[in-house]
Amino acid sequence: MTISLLGTITILVLFFVALATVALAILGAYQRSERMVDAAVQGTYTVATLASFASALIIYAFVSGDFSIQYVQHTSDATMPLFFKVTAFWGGLDGSLLFWVLLLSVFSAIAVRANRRRHADLIPHVIATLGLIDLFFIGLLVFLKNPFEPFLLDVPTSGRGLNPLLQNAYMVIHPPSLYLGYVSLAVPYAFGIAALVTGKVDSAWQASVRRWTLFSWLFLTLGLVLGGLWAYEELGWGGYWAWDPVENAGLLPWFTASAFLHSVMIQERRGMLRVWNLVLVIASFWLSIMGTFMTRSGIVQSVHAFGEDPMLAWTFGVFIGVILVVSFGLLIWRLPLLRARAELESLLSREFAFILNNWMLMVMALFVLGATLWPTLSEHVGQRVTIGPPFFERVMVPLGLALMLLMGVGPLLAWRKTSTASLQRQFMAPLLAGAVTTVIAALVLVDPMLTAAGQTELDMANLPRGLTWGLACFGLCGFTTATITQEFVRGISAVRRGTPGTSLVDASIRLLRRARRRYGGYIIHLGVVLMFFGWAGNSYKIERKANLRPGDALTLGDYVIVHAGLRTSEDWQKEMITADVEVRVDAAVQPGTRSLAAQGEVVDTLQPARWWYFQLPDQPTTEVARYMTAGADVYVSMQTVDMTSGWTQLRVFYNPLVNWIWIGTSVMLLGCAICIGTRRRDKDQSHV
């Protein structure tokens, strides 16, 4: 039996087993039959193992080079390293759908196993919901996109190979990470739906999903940042985020998941916002499916992709509509059960700060969704409108800064009510810190900011946008950092007052254990502050495009960039042209490019290159080179090169503070880990 036949049979069996599981779960819930629910639980595990088997088969086909399977032939070739052969599994559409099924099945099994006893009454409904979602994707595999589809005639003997752009370590981690985030959002959704169906809309369902959502959020964040890092290192246009529809698709559920993580705390403490939390869970899942749809069907980028596979696009469209109607239908049906038993007492309370934060995140999500879909929608009305990054930035920058302000203010407020006397005491230090940071930033950075904006003198009537927002961002970074520090300091001193004689370290550990989620959250906020600090650097970034011959030089901020020569080389996969570009400092800057070349001290020699893969000779890749410091990146990419005359077109960027974004992400992951590792302890405490 060929692998392609075995695989196809496996997927068919998978379809029927999933169908049977859903049927058993629904029947079991309806007849209250323990036997059937038990069978459905076992069926969920079976679906997970079957999906793993199908995935193992396709990986085997890749590793052994079975080019009789179309998908394998399209996305791999025999010369690829083993690592990329395995990861080619999710390199194309059909395989990534199978990968999606694999993840969803495994997550369903884990979620069901973890909550089987604790929430026995929700379980059949959870299984049915997750099973139906899984069934949809398995159905896509069976009817539209079978990854095991063989060539019927003319079996080729070699593969076409994976796009060289995708043969990159970030590209290997980035899609699975985003997928983990997307797919795991289905679990909170299923619990929310189960709560609605059973009418047990108290907080029980959230206990099961809070950690899941944090987990999803963690992987979404990681996936987004790695995607940005990939774009930055691989595409060579000098940035990491371009408000591309595919990027936005990942950002959308991130907004709603962040909102949910905040608002769930209010429900936990105060029993408020029950409807809103359900809306957020539904929206997060819906947006994750929408994101898959947008990235997978190609509907957003152009109509041609839509025309290429109208069947897939329509199926997805119907699925998205069904999710929306069914979920909100259930929600409206259960509205009488969802009335809150507490209300907002004061506008100066942490609850209100959380609600504001939710509104802002929601507005951001809606804006990005609207602006992403607008070009496609406008096409149906008439002229296609394109929306570029400046449009996004005009709205998102102020909103992001407002959110950051709220991040600084929120923790200073108490639940329920904050007294005015305490307000003064709380806000004094952070406000001072914010003001000092703004002044320092203004003193140090106004000159480079003006240079970046192309002005020579400070013109108060016509301030460049970058300058205003940049300074505001730096000030807010100072303010929020001070808030977080103050929270830690006061918390530690409160602990030490309660139990005198504890050392500083001991008191910090006690504090973290006493309110781990709270302080873990603050650490995440600190990571966000670092990322904003990195973004603020955009206000004085410099971009240059220049044609240089070996020996020429140009100035870039405080640096001098010297073209030191060109080299060609070749290996078994590709032909390469590499430029040696020297980065010099301390040059007395004088006009005239030739005279510069001899000056200054060389701090680094960058080697940007262009690679021509033999399998794709007309699509050369741009290999970027960077000189990294904590203060800025010097980023060089080679655009075109003429070996006979030596003219090289270089794009040179001075990207200030960009590395703080990646550092901030690591801090965020650390904070997330602290938060995730908390639930068992919480539970113990609540039972004592």
Add this chain to the structure above:
Amino acid sequence: MSARGRWLLLSVTLAVTLAGGLMVGMGAEFDASVLVLSLAGVVLLATLRQMFAVVVALAGGDEGALAQAAVAPGSVSRSALAQEQRRVLRAIKELDFDHAMGKLSTADHTTILQRYKLRAVELMRGLDEDGTLHPQTVTALERGVNSSPARAASSHDCGACGVSNDADARFCKACGEGLVEAHT
């Protein structure tokens, strides 16, 4: 996993290891594709076992229908009460913490705390099946609610280490020194 299942797993692992060792001994080559294929084989075995488990579950008896209390709109279930109680207790903890960090004035802290404590008592009464509390609990709670926390705190500082304790505490929570003499 049952004891039989564990034995089965152990013997299968042993057999696979033996077979693999024999093959290596006879000079067979192991490359990635063989590894992936054997992995697929193991997963297939697990799948078949799991399918069998479905059949076993279906064939099993149906003892005791699922306890699913029908939820009438407007009724407050016991679990909801218990949850609210947990929420109130946690809120009290948090309130004390906020007060200790200086976010709440003492006056606000006192009024909100009293409201929370009353609610907690109410909830406890609701949770108690027959609606009555143990007489000692009642007096303890009343003392806790009626005495001003500020006054109570000052009179319950531990004589040995100075830590402030709850109004009804009999031993210091930090050092274990007896506190009963302090308020008798």
